[in-house]
Amino acid sequence: MRNIFSEKNQNKSCVKEDGGEFKFHLNDCLACSGCITDSEDIIGESKIDEIYNIKENVSFLISPQSKFSVYNYINLGEYSFEEFEDYLAFFLKEKYKVDKIFDTSHATKIIGEALILEENKVISDCPGTVMYIERQAPHLVDKLSKILTAQQLLSNSIAKTIVISVVPCYDKKLEASEKDTNLNYVLTTYEFMNLLLKLNFKIQKTPYKCANNEKFQMNIGMNTGGYLEYVLFEKYSENGIKDIKKKYTDLKTISTIHIRNNSKGKHIEKEKWTDLNNIKIDNIKKGVKYIYRRKSSGYFIYEFLVNGVKEVYIRINGVENLINFMKETKSKEFTYKLVEIYICNFGCLNGPGQLNFEDITNNIEMFRTYGNINTIETSFKTIENLKLRSFVKKEMKQVKFDVQW
Numbered sequence: 001m002r003n004i005f006s007e008k009n010q011n012k013s014c015v016k017e018d019g020g021e022f023k024f025h026l027n028d029c030l031a032c033s034g035c036i037t038d039s040e041d042i043i044g045e046s047k048i049d050e051i052y053n054i055k056e057n058v059s060f061l062i063s064p065q066s067k068f069s070v071y072n073y074i075n076l077g078e079y080s081f082e083e084f085e086d087y088l089a090f091f092l093k094e095k096y097k098v099d100k101i102f103d104t105s106h107a108t109k110i111i112g113e114a115l116i117l118e119e120n121k122v123i124s125d126c127p128g129t130v131m132y133i134e135r136q137a138p139h140l141v142d143k144l145s146k147i148l149t150a151q152q153l154l155s156n157s158i159a160k161t162i163v164i165s166v167v168p169c170y171d172k173k174l175e176a177s178e179k180d181t182n183l184n185y186v187l188t189t190y191e192f193m194n195l196l197l198k199l200n201f202k203i204q205k206t207p208y209k210c211a212n213n214e215k216f217q218m219n220i221g222m223n224t225g226g227y228l229e230y231v232l233f234e235k236y237s238e239n240g241i242k243d244i245k246k247k248y249t250d251l252k253t254i255s256t257i258h259i260r261n262n263s264k265g266k267h268i269e270k271e272k273w274t275d276l277n278n279i280k281i282d283n284i285k286k287g288v289k290y291i292y293r294r295k296s297s298g299y300f301i302y303e304f305l306v307n308g309v310k311e312v313y314i315r316i317n318g319v320e321n322l323i324n325f326m327k328e329t330k331s332k333e334f335t336y337k338l339v340e341i342y343i344c345n346f347g348c349l350n351g352p353g354q355l356n357f358e359d360i361t362n363n364i365e366m367f368r369t370y371g372n373i374n375t376i377e378t379s380f381k382t383i384e385n386l387k388l389r390s391f392v393k394k395e396m397k398q399v400k401f402d403v404q405w
Helices: 040-044 048-052 064-074 081-095 104-116 127-136 138-143 150-156 170-177 189-198 227-236 270-276 319-330 360-367
Strands: 057-062 097-103 121-123 162-167 185-188 288-296 299-306 309-317 338-342
Touching: 048 185, 048 189, 057 064, 057 150, 064 081, 064 189, 064 360, 081 097, 097 104, 104 150, 104 227, 121 138, 127 138, 127 170, 127 319, 138 319, 150 162, 150 170, 162 170, 162 189, 170 185, 185 189, 227 299, 227 309, 227 338, 299 319, 309 319, 319 338
Parallel strands: 057 097, 057 162, 121 338, 162 185, 309 338
Antiparallel strands: 288 299, 299 309
16 A cells, blocks of 8 residues: 555655554455445465366356457467467367366356346346445345356356456455355466466467357447446347348458556547447338437437337446446435446546556457357256345444544
8 A cells, every 4th residue: 555655755654543463454445346345355366387287077157258358468460369269279279178168158148148138137147237236226126137148157157177267356255255156266467478478378270169159249238237238129129139230341450469458548439439339220110119328428328119119228447337327326216127237437448457558449440340249059048047146235434533643
């Protein structure tokens, strides 16, 4: 903490009111995301050396945002994203006794189908969002969807192996401590890249082709979740998600980037950000009227008028917008069909565990061109076995300090 104080004060003592040793706990802080948990030891764990030496059967869960970040870091434009995916899967199978490799987008379809059957819910794969609501918005806890996150859902399907998950932020490590979740190790993208370097990873051509579950699929949504977009197309578009249009561009101009944390200093023009979040449904069902509007930067509203009845959906990115939403819903009835919330300003692609990049707009646009919108068959045949998450209204403990310098 000493870096936040002026240099002249760094050698002086901080004295608590009772005269005892000063100890700063996270319960004393009303911060966001990782700083709002009692499990900071889990967030700080990496265990790369331990993973490096694993000899037993393992399975990997890899988020598409993490794949994209690693691809940008190691690629000089010589290989396509699909070629990178093929070699990454091949490389991991060469280095470990791999049972399964899942791209976490493999869970999008089954989670989206489960959400269609729900009403008036908040959905988020982001533990930071959930923790903030549990501690700061008890009136919304009952609205949180109990559907498992993609990481939880897929980890439970490979419970008989050691499961290593690769995620774009540190908060996702917290799911390893939750019940009904089979996760042995959770690495941020930054940590995964360090593991790959330790394993002497160097991309090259390979005849190996990824199985469907190993590929980035169901790339819908802005760059996070995609559940809201899945629900909107399935409910209001004539042909469901088949109507989602993809735009492919020449991606051979990617340059190398530095292996640093990227959570600071990124911005997008308001008009561009508004356009990126616009869910365009061209083939809308007859009798349905659709209005999209931006309430503020990172707060987007999707309104549908069906037989005279208004149905409203919301997408929220960023802590400030989450706080505003919590305040609004505290004083009025929750009537939204579905609200998808993520605590990072530009979604998971900009997660604090990602590798550094300079142009957030360009990277979001490139990310949207990858992955296929395929129909995915999963081993989960019922909806009820997805609703295993539990949430608790947690009262924040406020402690006052008399700090003397």
